[in-house]
Amino acid sequence: MQLSKPLHVKSLAERFTLKLAGNEDLWITGINEIHKVRRGDLIFVDAPKYYAKSLESTASCILIPEAVSCPEGKTLLVCDAPFEVYNQLVLEARPQRTQKSSISETAWIHPSAIVEANATIGHCAVIGANSTIGANAVIGEFTVIGNGVTIQPGAIVGTDAFYYKKTAHGFRKWRAGGRVVIHDEVEIGAGCTINKGVSGDTVIGRGTKLDCQVHIGHGAVLGQHCLLAAQVGIAGKTVVGDRVVMYGQVGVAQNLTIGNDVTLYAKSGVGKDLEAGKTYFGAPCGEAREMMREMAALRKLAREHQAKPRSGTN
């Protein structure tokens, strides 16, 4: 997430009593996770095995538990609990606010947009022209909805990421600083759930249509003109190309890349990146034609095997 007001590393070091190493005159302009990091961003690292990756990233400032050697121009802030400082900074930039009124007074809704009965519109949400928010739908804080979008009744957009840090005392929740961004002419089915990104945005591309009860995890990015049938689930941070078609109950794991024009048959389970233009099936999935051939071959084998169960050589 971008900060609305930059933070100086010295003021941070003072406030949290952190040891500062390297560049002492840096303004931090954003807070991010390692995979979304840009110049000017602060990140944190707490496991030694990720030190190198973090120090070599484009991050300008790193919260780190040890005073390691600092790369040229960057700032290290050494502290015992890097995650706690990180999470505290996100909470200050994005304070938790209660949703007491059905339509927040800080939401911006285009005059041509329609909000139906019992829908809830969160703080700082934006809703474009000719869009419809169906009855009993929930649009969470900071969600951006384009023009000509239809959110069917009972859809829940912009809720918290399912993202926790394991500690000795249980799971600590990351405060989600990201948003959900829905482009023009998208349709979101009844009962869908779309989570905010943790530090980046969850994005639904122009013209994409989601059937009912689809789940989109934190930070996932869907391309344009995709069709996702009912009960499909896409886990966090996965990137889906344009014109992708997923039939019912498909599941896609996190951090994957699905190429353009991929088709996934019903109930497929995806655990690795998929190449553009191809059709897949199965759980774990493979190319559909190959999977069909394999299934037919195995079925034949199984029958032969049952017919001669005591065969000496097989």
Place this chain on the structure above:
Amino acid sequence: MQLSKPLHVKSLAERFTLKLAGNEDLWITGINEIHKVRRGDLIFVDAPKYYAKSLESTASCILIPEAVSCPEGKTLLVCDAPFEVYNQLVLEARPQRTQKSSISETAWIHPSAIVEANATIGHCAVIGANSTIGANAVIGEFTVIGNGVTIQPGAIVGTDAFYYKKTAHGFRKWRAGGRVVIHDEVEIGAGCTINKGVSGDTVIGRGTKLDCQVHIGHGAVLGQHCLLAAQVGIAGKTVVGDRVVMYGQVGVAQNLTIGNDVTLYAKSGVGKDLEAGKTYFGAPCGEAREMMREMAALRKLAREHQAKPRSGTN
């Protein structure tokens, strides 16, 4: 869908400047898709490969892009964009209306029925005697609910069909002219989603019970006294017989017929019609006993194969 006021073919030809061929004195009494068509209905066709099927159907009037030979007694309306005219006619018969109040003033609710807090009841919905609409549930426009029906909290009934026409500029949504019809003594679980039919009705038969988070697609027809466990999905226009039992997370593809008294074990995926009285399992599913035998045989084979991985003949 049936039209509340018939349309004369000549007035249509004039209004949309269409070329009229065949019967010049026909009253259109309904608008339909090809698979639901009745005498008196108007349909559309835009791909030459479907011309024959459309012309030979019981439809009385066909919107078609070419002036082909017209069957005896029927009317052809020749136009460049048959779907656009079709969709416009549905929109006129079933104009889109916003749901601003929790309970529409055009809904009809039996005095003995109960509507709980934060529920939304759509335009022209009908709710029978001794039925309960749970908290935060949504009953969409034109939905018909019988007597003694329980809609659990948060269920969403009568939302738009997931049905689009692919165009050069993306997906164009069909205006759904159908309804959801729920017969007596049905129970719909929390978080279920049931879509309206596109031109016909989605039907839930008498005494059928749905657990939570079940999805029923547009125009699907469920028989009497079925039990569908949680997270089952039935795709559009599939017909399910009486006393069918589906365990959790089963998925059924579209346009299929599932016979009476079929049982489907958990997580099964159905891609073809299923015979009455049988028990199925797997994805894609087969008869349960056979599938179990096959699985056992394959497991055995796999173990043997692992034991002698470099075997010359196998």
Place this chain on the structure above:
Amino acid sequence: MQLSKPLHVKSLAERFTLKLAGNEDLWITGINEIHKVRRGDLIFVDAPKYYAKSLESTASCILIPEAVSCPEGKTLLVCDAPFEVYNQLVLEARPQRTQKSSISETAWIHPSAIVEANATIGHCAVIGANSTIGANAVIGEFTVIGNGVTIQPGAIVGTDAFYYKKTAHGFRKWRAGGRVVIHDEVEIGAGCTINKGVSGDTVIGRGTKLDCQVHIGHGAVLGQHCLLAAQVGIAGKTVVGDRVVMYGQVGVAQNLTIGNDVTLYAKSGVGKDLEAGKTYFGAPCGEAREMMREMAALRKLAREHQAKPRSGTN
């Protein structure tokens, strides 16, 4: 369920005109199903094959259709329709009440707890300190929510069990006398559904986190610090240990026991008890490493088989 006021067996026998055998001076202190029964409880049995199990249970009073021999100290109430009397007694102890106001006047909400817009809080619900009930969420009657709990928007907690008795005229619903009990620091994702227990409680243990669209069936008990990813389903009365991790779209059948520290990979289907500390995969699932090896072996076999389809010996 515990009765708030004990019932004397003689008064029951008189009111329903039942024949009483055995102990004539017994106070019934609870009503239960056979698998949850405690001393002082009334149960019912209607199939002769379950007579022995019921008579030998710790139940103190048994509704039964035949005057069989009565065990020492217990009471038999002989009646034609034991289930009808049982269900009537549950209905009297837990009468059905309509939820007309968003927040029931009989709910108890800690002053530090937050209830967001359009949420519904049921009769006799209890919500602890620093807990948040998200927008449009539903908390059903008698639900108990601990401290520091977050219920995301649109979650539906404490709805009726999917539990019916088959009769000649269709399915008769059991009145659920149980509750949902959610311990401290639990998080429930958007669109989740959690059913009440039929006679016992559905329990979510301390620190456990549920992603969106998870379903938890009636009477299921989840341990502490579990993580359940999106679209997981747990069927009724299953007991899940501590620190269990389930990836997306896993399904677990009813009446099972899942040990501590079990991990279930995405889309797994569980049909039997699972041992503590192990990792499982597949549907039906097996130990993950073994299943992976089997899949690889079968894939290799299928390819060999395809390469020589007319082989004489295989």
